[in-house]
Amino acid sequence: MSSQEQGLAPCRKTLSRRAILLAGLGGLLPGTAMAAHTRKQTRTDKSLHILTFTGSIAQTQSKILFKPYEHLTHQSIVPRGWSGELPELQHLTNPSHQHPAAAMMENSSLRIGCALKLLSRHQTDTSSSNCGLPSASIDYAMAWDKARFESTPSWFDFWDVARHPGRRSLRRDPRMTLEIALLADGVPANALYRTLGTTEGVNRAFLKLEQLRPYIAWWSTPGEAGQILTSGGALMGCVPTGEILGAADAIRQRFGLYWQQRFVVQYGWGVLASAASNPAALAFVSWLEQAAQQQAFANAWPSLPSMAELNALAPGLAHIPPAITIDDTFWENNLSALNERFQQWMRRT
Template structure:
């Protein structure tokens, strides 16, 4: 069946399910809160527009910067209008444990078997696989680099881009130093392992161009300010397509985490949120997000039938995941504070 016909058929199927009236919510109460403006724009075109076209339910979108303290404050606010919230693994675990999120009724959103195992938890439905990769411009650097090459400024002269923060950079430094992916967090569990990661960062420090927002990573690569950079895979993929640039993505040794949808506890728009999750979990709908943002959803079958060039850039492609390291949310929950303090001090010297 052609892709357009398939999408129409799936949308029709969704419409049958979504035609059921909301049991509790006013449609105007459905507010979706995502992580950044670029993802918000992608979700607007990939998810919100087709959802409202099928259901005639209006959706409001907001952006938040993340953080459990911000989540707690919002949950206590008498004017809290958040319904669906995109959260990282630590926010999901903490918020679920503190009762800030609804426990999901999986029967209303397609069932657990509809999704990859990484997508399923008590309070969260996996929304996107966010992957931090090594990115480079193939026209300027024709080989496929590793993190070891990233550190080798003698062999491959030029600046390097890294996200300005401790999380992710310690893992990358250890991978560049020869630590096997499966041993990265075992190594970081000791003070000697942390020292090893910082010593490796010392070697590269004079050559680093720091970036903060996702778009900055694509900018410093496109401008030639850096030869290579760590970067969100989706940002580089979509920037490359939009600007007709020959950017490469190295998924071997990349770091990924699953960002999940969570429903705010007590939201009057619970039924509308369930409808939205059911609709956007359909593979033919989820693939729209890959086209719009370069980010993968977690419904089973979302990679089926993708064109080879699209499959190659999909973070959820099993071939790409097989060489990636999943960020350890538990480790960072326990250690982020002290390691961030050390990293900030390291930056100043």
């Protein structure tokens, strides 16, 4: 099920420190009391520096989330782009108003960051989501230059450089990249994590990647994934569907999207440990986790085409099959070891 099909995630039943904070702030909902509170605090509030992803995601967030929040609370939000990699947070441990207070990242990174004490977790937060809740779903799919293909390619065709010469773009991270390699090697979608959970399966994924190594253009952020394709840096590649569907008509018509085996990645917001005592950071992240904000972003972010567009993009496809969900629990438990092997593999000549 895609981000637009899934709807809202179930609300957390346990009372977290963010829920407690929201209760104290009136839930950050419009109202006379809240407005009076925010006006009173305006003079002393500082800008809230945050980390998010560059590209269309940040543009959508700015319009749908950040600007409305600023209007509601009179709290200035200052976003900055980042890669989403946890080592980057390790350099941001000293408290400072110029350092980011919150960051958008994958759910597996949220959990790992919490365990490493890079992110804030209050003693009353007993939820399994650790330091944050899922607040956005992003679909990823293979996109290709339609001028170079007579029919819709698959992940198997993605590896066929003899028939389709040119560069391919993939994520510089084992997450989603190893899953794609296994799909291309014939592993069914419902067996991906069962296969990756074995030594033989991991070896199989890396052997498949090795076949494609000279042809890969690597990307680190969702925005970079879109930029590589639209600039002609790759013939085909893995990209957030919204980077194509939300682009100008010329780009949208230029690229096809492979809907049959796409992925959905869950993202959330974490409060950095250095901002644990900053009520503005806690309030901002709590607001983003509310169902209304989740739905607002899902409505604004173009993950799926209309049926008319789908028929034009992929004739004969009667319906869009459910997306493959990236398994956050698997990656929480295995990212450290698999990323070490991935980085070693990347450094090989």
